[in-house]
Amino acid sequence: MHLAYPAVLSVLLFCTGLYGVLARRNAILVLMSVELMLNAVNLNLVAFDVWLSQAVRDTLHSGQALTLFTITIAAAEIGIGLAIVLAVYRARGTSDIDKLRDTAETRPGPGDAGTEPAAPAMAENTEAAA
Numbered sequence: 544m545h546l547a548y549p550a551v552l553s554v555l556l557f558c559t560g561l562y563g564v565l566a567r568r569n570a571i572l573v574l575m576s577v578e579l580m581l582n583a584v585n586l587n588l589v590a591f592d593v594w595l596s597q598a599v600r601d602t603l604h605s606g607q608a609l610t611l612f613t614i615t616i617a618a619a620e621i622g623i624g625l626a627i628v629l630a631v632y633r634a635r636g637t638s639d640i641d642k643l644r645d646t647a648e649t650r651p652g653p654g655d656a657g658t659e660p661a662a663p664a665m666a667e668n669t670e671a672a673a
Contacts, residue, residue, distance in 0.1 A: 557583035
């Protein structure tokens, strides 16, 4: 088997996932795109492991071991990510990433009272101006 076939497929999967991360606004679709990118990396690891084991006659299969670690990390990431997305959806009523930008907390300055973050106040000003 040529190394070019799985490498090209891996590049296509990774680029599709990267496009999904950059272009999507739904948090669940962004998480799915990240998973697609991780699967492209897994495909590359296994393909290069098979290619190198044929060339060197190595029986260690370190690429496949790294793939198992990557799958474990991806499972933990998707579990925690979905829990965060569900908690934000319950609190805000949306999973649109652009509408969730006001969730960041800001530190109060020396002249501020420190009771209200600046982001919601700016959002109210822009709504009042429109």
